[in-house]
Amino acid sequence: MLGDNPPGADNQQETKESPLDPNWICGFVDGEGCFSVAIHRNPFVRRTRGWQLGAVFQVTQHEGKRGVLERLAGTFGCGAVRSKGPRSSVLVYSVSSLHDLEERIIPFFRAHPLHVKQADFDRFAGVVGAMLRKEHLEPAGFDRIVRVAYEMNAVGKQRSRSLEEVLLGSSETIRQAPFRG
Numbered sequence: 111m112l113g114d115n116p117p118g119a120d121n122q123q124e125t126k127e128s129p130l131d132p133n134w135i136c137g138f139v140d141g142e143g144c145f146s147v148a149i150h151r152n153p154f155v156r157r158t159r160g161w162q163l164g165a166v167f168q169v170t171q172h173e174g175k176r177g178v179l180e181r182l183a184g185t186f187g188c189g190a191v192r193s194k195g196p197r198s199s200v201l202v203y204s205v206s207s208l209h210d211l212e213e214r215i216i217p218f219f220r221a222h223p224l225h226v227k228q229a230d231f232d233r234f235a236g237v238v239g240a241m242l243r244k245e246h247l248e249p250a251g252f253d254r255i256v257r258v259a260y261e262m263n264a265v266g267k268q269r270s271r272s273l274e275e276v277l278l279g280s281s282e283t284i285r286q287a288p289f290r291g
Contacts, residue, residue: 130185132222138178139219140226143169145234147259149269149276158252161276163259165238166206167215172199179203186214211238230262253277 145167152162167189171179179191182203189205205215216235224231237255245251260273 127181127184130181132218135182135185136219136222136224138182139169140224142171143167143227144263145227145230146263147234147237147255149256149259149271157247158249161252161256163241163246163252163255164206165208165211165234165241166204167211167234168202168204170194170200170202173201176201186210186218188214208238208242212242233258233262 146165148164148166150162150164151160153160155162169179169182173193176191179201180203183189183191186205188207188210189203191201191203194200194202205211216238219231220235237258240246240251240255246255256273256276260269
């Protein structure tokens with residue numbers, strides 16, 4: 111009697127790659143990963159003075175190492191691998207779904223602490239929790255989350271807008287600034 115696989119079919123158990131070691135993942139993310147809170151202009155969001163927040167976990171790598179990012183996506187069971195830009199040779203594995211962050215990413219890094227980026231992860235996990243509770247939709251919660259976001263990743267030095275500009279955004283600023291979502 112023949113088995114379930116047709117003749118010549120690959121045995122999936124033999125071709126399936128072994129899971130990535132959690133300690134390796136932590137080291138890799140410590141070097142190539144980022145836990146961040148994106149702050150984008152969105153003039154349609156009036157409750158937060160025209161700003162929109164988005165939590166995202168990312169890992170970057172040169173396009174020649176795409177397989178590593180795909181294995182991360184497979185290990186976590188969520189997220190996507192995409193190009194960093196039309197002319198970039200860098201790929202990004204990213205997870206921005208609050209549900210996936212809460213259910214998959216945050217529990218993994220709570221069980222397997224980081225060394226270099228632990229403080230940013232702790233802040234990030236707090237922001238995700240606050241966003242799931244919809245605190246970012248109220249002015250006080252929005253301001254608190256923005257302040258936390260600016261404390262992350264080298265104290266917000268890479269941000270294109272100052273903390274004050276985001277916190278003090280006015281309807282005049284919203285009308286003049288183009289949407290760059």
